[in-house]
Amino acid sequence: MNVIKVKNKEEMSQLAAKHIIKKVTDAPHSVLGLATGSTPKETYKELVKDYIRNGTDYSLVKTINLDEYVGLSSENKSSYHYFMKKHLFGYLNIKENNRYIPNGETEDLKEVCLQYDQLIEKMVVDLQLLGIGRNGHIGFNEPGTSFNTKTHVVKLAHATRQSNSRFFNSIDEVPTHAITMGISSILKSKEILLLVSGSHKAPAMKHLIENEAIDVQFPASALKKHHHVTIIADCEALSLVSSYVGEN
Numbered sequence: 001m002n003v004i005k006v007k008n009k010e011e012m013s014q015l016a017a018k019h020i021i022k023k024v025t026d027a028p029h030s031v032l033g034l035a036t037g038s039t040p041k042e043t044y045k046e047l048v049k050d051y052i053r054n055g056t057d058y059s060l061v062k063t064i065n066l067d068e069y070v071g072l073s074s075e076n077k078s079s080y081h082y083f084m085k086k087h088l089f090g091y092l093n094i095k096e097n098n099r100y101i102p103n104g105e106t107e108d109l110k111e112v113c114l115q116y117d118q119l120i121e122k123m124v125v126d127l128q129l130l131g132i133g134r135n136g137h138i139g140f141n142e143p144g145t146s147f148n149t150k151t152h153v154v155k156l157a158h159a160t161r162q163s164n165s166r167f168f169n170s171i172d173e174v175p176t177h178a179i180t181m182g183i184s185s186i187l188k189s190k191e192i193l194l195l196v197s198g199s200h201k202a203p204a205m206k207h208l209i210e211n212e213a214i215d216v217q218f219p220a221s222a223l224k225k226h227h228h229v230t231i232i233a234d235c236e237a238l239s240l241v242s243s244y245v246g247e248n
C-alpha cells in the first residue's frame with residue numbers, strides 16, 4: 001500500500017480528483033467504483049468544478065457504487081442514490097444507464113445481490129474509491145465479514161448506525177440493514193484509492209498501517225492483499241502513525 005500524506009481534507013480531495021480526472025482522460029471508457037459519505041464529498045465537488053471549467057468528458061464512463069441502505073427509496077434524502085445525484089451525477093455527463101447503485105428498495109434483495117455480482121463480473125472496476133469506517137469497515141463490510149463475500153445484505157453495526165445518524169434526524173431513522181459489494185468484489189478492482197481524513201479516523205489508520213495482520217475483524221486489512229492500493233490521508237488521520245509515510 002502506497003500512503004500519501006497530505007495537509008488536510010482539501011488537499012486530499014484535490015489530489016484524489018486529479019487522479020480520477022487523469023484516469024478518465026487517459027481511458028475514457030473507465031469504470032469507476034464510487035463511495036458515499038463525508039469523505040468523498042469534496043472530491044466530487046472538485047470533479048464538478050473541473051467538469052465546468054475544463055469539460056472533462058464522462059460520456060463513456062461507467063460507475064458502480066459500493067452500497068445502499070435497505071428500505072430507503074431513491075428519492076429519500078438519506079439514500080445513497082440521492083447522495084450521488086446531489087453531489088455528482090446531477091452535474092457530470094455520466095449517462096443515466098451507465099450508473100449503477102444497488103437497489104435497496106425491492107422485496108427480493110437476494111436477486112438484487114445476484115444481479116449486482118453479475119454486473120461486477122462483467123464490468124471490471126478500473127479505479128475503486130473507498131472510505132473507511134472507524135471500525136475498519138470498507139463498503140458496509142463490517143468486522144467479522146469473510147473476505148470471500150460477494151454482494152450481500154448486511155446488518156449494520158451499532159457504531160456504524162450511530163456514526164451515520166448525522167445524515168438522518170435521529171439514530172432510529174438509520175436503516176438497520178444495507179446492501180454492500182463484498183470484499184472479494186472490491187479486491188477485483190484494478191486499482192484502489194482509499195481516502196481518509198480527520199482525527200476520528202486516526203486509530204483505524206494506525207491499525208491499518210502498523211498492524212501487519214490480515215484479519216476479518218478489521219475489514220480494511222484485506223486491502224493488503226491487493227497489489228495496487230493508494231491511500232491519501234491527511235495529517236490528522238495519520239496523527240497516530242509513527243512509521244514513515246511519504247509526503248505529497
Ligand code: F6R
Pocket residue numbers: 034035036037038039040066067130131132133137138139140
Ligand atoms: C460509503 C461506504 C462507507 C464509508 C465509510 C466512511 O459508500 O462505503 O464504507 O466510506 O463509512 O464514511 P465517512 O466518509 O462518512 O466517514
